Amino acid sequence: MRILTGTILAAFAVVFLAAGDPATAMSGKETIDKRKAFMKEKILKPYLVAKKFAKNGEGTAADVASAARALSAAAPDITKDYPKGTGRGDFDDKVTRALPKIWEDWAGFQKAAGVLGTEAAKLASVADGGDKDAIAAQFGKTGKMGCGGCHKPFRGAKVK
Numbered sequence: 001m002r003i004l005t006g007t008i009l010a011a012f013a014v015v016f017l018a019a020g021d022p023a024t025a026m027s028g029k030e031t032i033d034k035r036k037a038f039m040k041e042k043i044l045k046p047y048l049v050a051k052k053f054a055k056n057g058e059g060t061a062a063d064v065a066s067a068a069r070a071l072s073a074a075a076p077d078i079t080k081d082y083p084k085g086t087g088r089g090d091f092d093d094k095v096t097r098a099l100p101k102i103w104e105d106w107a108g109f110q111k112a113a114g115v116l117g118t119e120a121a122k123l124a125s126v127a128d129g130g131d132k133d134a135i136a137a138q139f140g141k142t143g144k145m146g147c148g149g150c151h152k153p154f155r156g157a158k159v160k
């Protein structure tokens with residue numbers, strides 16, 4: 001009996017250890033929600049600060065510089081919450097727009113995050129100079145090469 005109890009306890013410990021810490025025990029849906037919230041809060045928000053200045057002259061060049069620095073710093077973390085099994089094909093198209101290509105070309109996905117980091121850093125230094133036209137031009141590049149450079153190959157169409 002004592003041996004049996006020991007065996008059961010040992011088996012229990014193995015299962016418990018395999019489950020790991022709570023952070024890795026997040027469900028796929030929770031992970032998708034988390035990365036989407038990150039995108040809105042840490043990527044879209046600073047992007048919109050720069051957009052408002054570049055397109056409508058709202059705010060200041062200094063606002064753009066600090067937003068662009070925050071955007072550049074956050075860019076490498078975009079790829080953080082993409083465990084295998086959380087893309088289209090695994091979940092309903094309404095739940096995620098992440099294409100399987102992300103996992104087929106993981107290096108390309110990470111590289112795309114790096115491009116955003118570089119372009120946003122350039123935007124920050126151009127904004128330090130204060131030239132509105134130069135800021136608008138570099139803002140355009142950041143959107144096209146940074147956001148578009150990843151969304152085009154790696155994000156699928158929106159479905160209703």
Ligand code: HEC
Nearest residue numbers: 036039044047078096097098109112113116146147150155
């Ligand atoms: C390295 C790749 C990558 C880069 C760079 C990138 N995105 Fe995304 N973005 C994605 C992917 C993939 C999704 C879809 C995530 C999902 O649906 O699971 C997404 C989704 C979004 C969403 C929708 C979030 C939601 O709630 O569904 C917004 C908004 C967004 N991105 C804005 C931006 C902006 C603005 C930029 C540039 C400043 C940018 N992204 C750069 C990969 C990227």
